[in-house]
Amino acid sequence: MKVGKTISEIRKTNKMTQEEFASLFHVTRQTVSNWENEKSYPDLQTLVDISNRFDVSLDRMLKGDTVMVKRIDREIKIGKQLKKGIIVFGSILIVMGMIWSILWNINKNTVEGKFQSGVEELGFIYNEQLGYYTKEMGDGTTFKLPNQKMPDLLDFSLDFHAKHLDYYTEIRDETLWLRWSGKDKDGQNPVTIHLLEGSLSKKEEEDLKNGTELSNIIDEAEKIYETVYK
Numbered sequence: 001m002k003v004g005k006t007i008s009e010i011r012k013t014n015k016m017t018q019e020e021f022a023s024l025f026h027v028t029r030q031t032v033s034n035w036e037n038e039k040s041y042p043d044l045q046t047l048v049d050i051s052n053r054f055d056v057s058l059d060r061m062l063k064g065d066t067v068m069v070k071r072i073d074r075e076i077k078i079g080k081q082l083k084k085g086i087i088v089f090g091s092i093l094i095v096m097g098m099i100w101s102i103l104w105n106i107n108k109n110t111v112e113g114k115f116q117s118g119v120e121e122l123g124f125i126y127n128e129q130l131g132y133y134t135k136e137m138g139d140g141t142t143f144k145l146p147n148q149k150m151p152d153l154l155d156f157s158l159d160f161h162a163k164h165l166d167y168y169t170e171i172r173d174e175t176l177w178l179r180w181s182g183k184d185k186d187g188q189n190p191v192t193i194h195l196l197e198g199s200l201s202k203k204e205e206e207d208l209k210n211g212t213e214l215s216n217i218i219d220e221a222e223k224i225y226e227t228v229y230k
Helices: 003-013 018-024 029-036 044-054 058-062 066-122 202-210 215-228
Strands: 125-127 132-138 141-146 165-171 174-180 191-195
Touching: 003 029, 003 044, 003 058, 018 029, 044 058, 044 066, 066 215, 132 215, 141 215, 165 215, 174 215, 191 202
Parallel strands: none
Antiparallel strands: 125 132, 132 141, 141 165, 165 174, 174 191
16 A cells, blocks of 8 residues: 555544545645655654554654655665765764864964074063063163964964064154054065054155165164064
């Protein structure tokens, strides 16, 4: 007997309408009608639920219905393949996570170690209240470095987010702020120059970069940068 006819027989034996039968298995009346007319089939879990509720063996329900048996076999195979795929994918994620964790820890120790040893070697002093390192150069001029820490593991970064070095000095009665932010695509570490009050034209900035007043500071800054940053 086909599964559809078996379901119809079970429903009628228990004096139930298609609507009542459908409500037991959280489907629509039309779905039950399609089952009984063999336009569609219930999934394996629903068949098990029908079997358990009405005390009808799956063997009886499936006997002679080769289409349904093949479908169930296919669902079981797909389920096994899906389970295997999930296990393989999960295993790959775990391995990748372990590799990333190892790389992150190695890099964390490297970049933080270089930074800490660099600031100590160069004589920078940490200001706990302000949260950065300073090195006084005399005449009110100062180098400043942020207190660097590696981003969190799940930030997926292998270096500090912002690798800055700042310098403040007085030139021509103006307070200048110089910043180095890392190498560009040409491998250079350009400096940007700003006035704390007011602004510089491009020409004025280039004149300061190329002049003698800041040449020693720029050379010193490049050495500091290479010493503290990877």
